[in-house]
Amino acid sequence: MTDFPIYLDHSATTPVDPEVLEAMNPFFTISFGNPAALYSVGMDAKSGVETARAAVARALNASPDEIVFTSGGTESDNSALWGVAMANVGRPRHLITTKIEHHAVLEPMETLAQNGCEVDIVPVEPDGRIDPAEIRRRLRKDTLLVSVMHANNEIGTIQPIMEIGGICREAGVLFHTDAVQSFGKLPIDVRACNIDLLSVSAHKLYGPKGIGALYIRRGTRLARFQEGGEQERGRRGGTLNVPGIVGLGKAVMLALDRMDSESCRLEALREKFFGQLCARIDGIHITGSRSHRMANNIHFCVEGVDAEPVLLSLDMAGICGSAGSACTSGSTEPSHVLTAIGLPRSIARGALRLTMGRCTTWGSLEATLDALESAITALRRLSTEH
Numbered sequence: 001m002t003d004f005p006i007y008l009d010h011s012a013t014t015p016v017d018p019e020v021l022e023a024m025n026p027f028f029t030i031s032f033g034n035p036a037a038l039y040s041v042g043m044d045a046k047s048g049v050e051t052a053r054a055a056v057a058r059a060l061n062a063s064p065d066e067i068v069f070t071s072g073g074t075e076s077d078n079s080a081l082w083g084v085a086m087a088n089v090g091r092p093r094h095l096i097t098t099k100i101e102h103h104a105v106l107e108p109m110e111t112l113a114q115n116g117c118e119v120d121i122v123p124v125e126p127d128g129r130i131d132p133a134e135i136r137r138r139l140r141k142d143t144l145l146v147s148v149m150h151a152n153n154e155i156g157t158i159q160p161i162m163e164i165g166g167i168c169r170e171a172g173v174l175f176h177t178d179a180v181q182s183f184g185k186l187p188i189d190v191r192a193c194n195i196d197l198l199s200v201s202a203h204k205l206y207g208p209k210g211i212g213a214l215y216i217r218r219g220t221r222l223a224r225f226q227e228g229g230e231q232e233r234g235r236r237g238g239t240l241n242v243p244g245i246v247g248l249g250k251a252v253m254l255a256l257d258r259m260d261s262e263s264c265r266l267e268a269l270r271e272k273f274f275g276q277l278c279a280r281i282d283g284i285h286i287t288g289s290r291s292h293r294m295a296n297n298i299h300f301c302v303e304g305v306d307a308e309p310v311l312l313s314l315d316m317a318g319i320c321g322s323a324g325s326a327c328t329s330g331s332t333e334p335s336h337v338l339t340a341i342g343l344p345r346s347i348a349r350g351a352l353r354l355t356m357g358r359c360t361t362w363g364s365l366e367a368t369l370d371a372l373e374s375a376i377t378a379l380r381r382l383s384t385e386h
Contacts, residue, residue, distance in 0.1 A: 008355060008360065009320050009321060010204075011153055011156075011296070016206060016208055017254060019254060020251050027045060031048060052246050052249025052252075053069070054249075056248065059183070065218065067214075067215060067216075068213065068216060069248075070212045071211065072201045073178065076201070076212050079214055080216075082112070083223045084174055084220075084222060087223040092118075094140050094142045094143045096138055096139070099337075100341070106336075109121075123340065128287075128337070130160065135148070136167045139173060147178070153180070154299060155341070159292075165177075176195075176197035176199075177193075180199060181204060187259070196216075197214065199215075200213050264295075269360065273369070274298070276369055285302075286299075287351070296356040299353045301338075301351045304350070305383075307350055310350075314372070321352060
């Protein structure tokens with residue numbers, strides 16, 4: 001057992017950076033006012049909000065008035081999809097998405113399909129990549145929106161959003177991308193990629209939980225997604241989560257400063273880990289693309305074992321990992337992402353996702369390899385004895 005947890009589940013959530021917490025603190029106690037108020041305490045709060053809005057916009061090459069704060073990635077995804085659909089009630093509504101999207105996209109799409117929309121769900125290649133030509137082939141005259149995530153939350157595959165955005169712009173179709181996993185880790189230029197709507201969340205990049213943002217390209221028709229006030233230029237009513245917004249803004253600034261160096265560091269660790277893993281343990285299947293992959297993502301399947309007892313063994317050794325998306329933990333069925341890339345159930349049941357972060361070192365990964373080898377060897381021996 002290690003003296004402290006080795007945390008390898010950064011795609012589920014991240015610890016709040018001390019600098020982020022420091023930036024947030026005054027807005028709980030000193031500059032606590034409502035940003036809609038005209039007196040000084042309220043104006044201080046509003047200044048904090050607008051500084052954060054400018055930081056998010058700058059990270060995307062957007063304008064501050066195109067950023068709307070939300071409660072997180074799920075709300076941003078839902079608001080983008082429902083907002084477009086409800087702004088076009090009374091006309092044919094065709095939507096396109098993919099089989100490997102987060103449930104925050106797939107479930108609203110299912111509900112929209114039950115409420116008069118027609119939804120096309122595009123398959124993916126065995127490495128989890130979308131073929132942009134398949135998006136082009138499925139576009140129709142009544143297509144309103146294409147939604148393709150930037151990077152997959154389970155296998156880490158990065159999608160060709162620039163090509164897809166170009167196809168959508170050429171056809172006059174709105175393009176939404178869920179960038180929850182990639183924002184602050186990969187460069188994103190909404191102008192160059194022809195993105196109309198983009199979702200982000202703070203707690204994936206060392207910011208607080210319960211805050212996110214939706215980029216809405218100026219001029220995009222989108223129905224109001226929360227009634228009850230004129231906040232956020234009438235897009236989303238309700239008192240703003242000022243400390244959370246300030247935390248998101250600070251987290252974005254820190255992430256941009258560290259993006260290039262951290263990406264290179266984590267990619268080197270990932271490739272070294274994969275090499276050692278395959279050398280030390282038989283029956284390893286690395287999932288997802290190796291060349292188009294989030295730097296911090298280590299996703300693989302182990303033949304002949306179930307993920308749950310491996311994760312319990314890791315936890316006993318002080319190591320935190322996961323079997324996939326935190327939003328589907330507890331499910332006994334194989335991940336929809338692994339099913340979509342064609343993995344048989346017998347292999348998919350041994351899926352493990354280890355996602356690195358700023359605190360990850362090679363020493364912590366070596367300890368993880370030791371624990372994995374020990375756990376998998378013991379489980380395989382137990383299965384042969386029975």
